Amino acid sequence: MRILILGVGGTGGYYGARLAAAGCDVTFLLRPGSAQRIARDGLKLTSVRGDVHMPVQVVTQVEQPADLVILSCKSYDLEAAIAAITPAVGAHTLVLPLLNGLRHLERLNQAFGRGRVLGGMCNISVGRSADGAIEHYNRYDELRFGAQPEAKAPGPIDASAVAEVFKSAHFLSVLSSDIEQDMWEKFVFITTLAGMTCALRSDIGGIVATAPGDQLMRDALAECQAVAAANGHAVRPLAHKLAMRAFTEKGSTFAASMLRDLQAGHCTEAEHIVGDMAQCAAAAGLPHPCLRMALCHLQVYEHALAA
């Protein structure tokens, strides 16, 4: 299976390194700066699950269709990324986005057709150091994916074929029978985590060490869960239990990748994640004071950055 990965940041770099190390046919589609660096230095991953340092194939534009295109850009780069991968999306190609949030699926469906676009999400904490190396911050590296409801792959390569290839690589891949539900649960989780850790500029441990912190985390989670339920995706008991544990653990250093972006002075995916959840809450007529406060905080930050 010819796999094209757009991006070599945290997620694209991590899963790309694992697939390349397993001998899969992987090519990275990169912007010139990253392309030059990776062509010169190779792809470097440091992880408690095993380091990788190897040369990988890199291009800055594509002319041939791939079998699978993995999209690992941030939401604010989605339009440019769609333009860049379009020549790689042929009659039988599948596109697997790893982005947090939900809205990008609509846009990808519109660009490539629902049958070509898999749902996907990852439970991982990864980033890129100043020298471009990929750093894995804990042990988790689950990648869940699957066909969208009532979507049929246009050719012989379907989600099961992708699952077979992923199985050969050293990360936890799960072929989901309900990726839409999984994505909603992740949307609830990441919106609560990103919204609150960014608004309060702290990891979970710092928030729950304050007098109102524990209740605020519970309130924010409840707001997002109500939105998911109103959209027909009530969060299942296991996802609820894991979220409650993660968001109320004393001394926890857990925080969203969005907080790392914010602290580094980068753009954030605030609108795609917190903004979208707030819009869905408003559309469903649900109260959402925590989301509104988090979104206001993030918009103030984004406005200052733009200015």
Ligand SMILES: NC(=O)C1=CN([C@@H]2O[C@H](COP(=O)(O)OP(=O)(O)OC[C@H]3O[C@@H](n4cnc5c(N)ncnc54)[C@H](OP(=O)(O)O)[C@@H]3O)[C@@H](O)[C@H]2O)C=CC1
């Ligand atoms: N990091 C994490 O722990 C997690 C992130 N996610 C989600 O995954 C998505 C990706 O995040 P992450 O991997 O952290 O992002 P990064 O910012 O680390 O990496 C994004 C990559 O996309 C590349 N890119 C953007 N636009 C283009 C383009 N037009 N052509 C080629 N390359 C492009 C960037 O290029 P360049 O190298 O030039 O900067 C970069 O390599 C986000 O939606 C995020 O929320 C989900 C779970 C965990």
Ligand SMILES: CC(C)(CO)C(=O)C(=O)O
């Ligand atoms: C919540 C987490 C760490 C899970 O993968 C994530 O998606 C992020 O920080 O962007």
